[in-house]
Amino acid sequence: MSCNVCPRMCSGDRLRGGGFCGASDVMEVARVWRHRGEEPPIGGERGICNVFFSHCNLQCVYCQNHLISSRKCLSPTLRGVAEVATEVERVLGESEGMLGLVTPSHYGHLIPELVERLWEDGVRPTVVWNSGGYDSVEMLRRVEPYVDVYLPDLKYMTAEVAERYSHAKDYPEVATAAVKEMARQKGSALLCDERGLAFRGLVVRHLVLPGEVEESKRVLRWIAEELPGNVHLSLMAQYYPPEGLELPDNLRRRLSEEEYGEVVEEMERLGLGKGWVQELASSESYRPHFGEQETFS
Numbered sequence: 001m002s003c004n005v006c007p008r009m010c011s012g013d014r015l016r017g018g019g020f021c022g023a024s025d026v027m028e029v030a031r032v033w034r035h036r037g038e039e040p041p042i043g044g045e046r047g048i049c050n051v052f053f054s055h056c057n058l059q060c061v062y063c064q065n066h067l068i069s070s071r072k073c074l075s076p077t078l079r080g081v082a083e084v085a086t087e088v089e090r091v092l093g094e095s096e097g098m099l100g101l102v103t104p105s106h107y108g109h110l111i112p113e114l115v116e117r118l119w120e121d122g123v124r125p126t127v128v129w130n131s132g133g134y135d136s137v138e139m140l141r142r143v144e145p146y147v148d149v150y151l152p153d154l155k156y157m158t159a160e161v162a163e164r165y166s167h168a169k170d171y172p173e174v175a176t177a178a179v180k181e182m183a184r185q186k187g188s189a190l191l192c193d194e195r196g197l198a199f200r201g202l203v204v205r206h207l208v209l210p211g212e213v214e215e216s217k218r219v220l221r222w223i224a225e226e227l228p229g230n231v232h233l234s235l236m237a238q239y240y241p242p243e244g245l246e247l248p249d250n251l252r253r254r255l256s257e258e259e260y261g262e263v264v265e266e267m268e269r270l271g272l273g274k275g276w277v278q279e280l281a282s283s284e285s286y287r288p289h290f291g292e293q294e295t296f297s
């Protein structure tokens with residue numbers, strides 16, 4: 001199978017896991033876990049049922065989920081849509097009825113089959129597409145009937161920075177087109193039910209990286225200039241240097257208070273008033289432990 005499922009269009013042989021992402025032709029999942037999300041409407045009190053897919057089409061050098069996303073990641077615990085659907089149905093029963101697809105971009109072609117299987121079993125969760133933003137418009141149109149809420153990252157605005165950290169100099173043009181398509185499909189506001197849980201819309205996430213304050217400001221300016229004023233932004237400060245990765249100097253430390261303050265100030269100056277600003281101390285608390293029983297400490 002020569003794969004062009006994601007914007008990387010690497011034509012890798014998925015039968016041998018030979019593409020850039022390392023994924024095979026079968027849906028592989030590292031963990032299905034209930035998670036109280038970073039944004040209150042995504043997960044509520046009981047949490048969202050998150051499907052953490054194995055592998056990733058970005059391979060960011062600083063990935064905090066690298067144990068499950070890298071080309072040589074932990075063995076998947078589930079293989080194939082049927083197995084994944086069975087586990088999803090079990091975990092959904094303990095959650096708020098929301099299903100998070102965590103970096104689904106390289107399995108986009110299999111998402112309709114997964115969701116249809118749930119529907120056939122009478123299970124109709126709110127489906128949240130939680131990606132790195134490196135999604136093609138074509139794939140987003142394919143999954144449009146199956147997704148309710150988009151939760152993409154918008155990581156970079158310049159080709160050089162995107163190439164340095166995610167090997168994708170076309171990330172800015174791909175991700176901005178993707179976010180615009182997501183807003184076209186679901187609207188740019190986040191709609192919530194009477195319990196405060198999201199059921200339709202868009203939240204754009206941005207993780208501020210140490211030493212990249214100017215890049216973060218460029219991302220915020222694009223959001224303010226190109227998306228409607230009601231867009232929800234989730235500004236994140238949870239970066240920490242993951243163990244076992246070779247990192248550039250600026251990513252071997254956490255974000256400083258001054259750096260984060262400068263980005264928050266720019267967000268306020270731009271009038272981006274809807275959404276969430278993570279506390280700087282979050283780098284202490286949001287740490288995935290994929291080899292252990294609970295995903296996040």
Ligand code: SF4
Nearest residue numbers: 003006010019021106
């Ligand atoms: S999904 Fe993986 S194999 Fe397919 S084009 Fe993207 S990176 Fe390459």
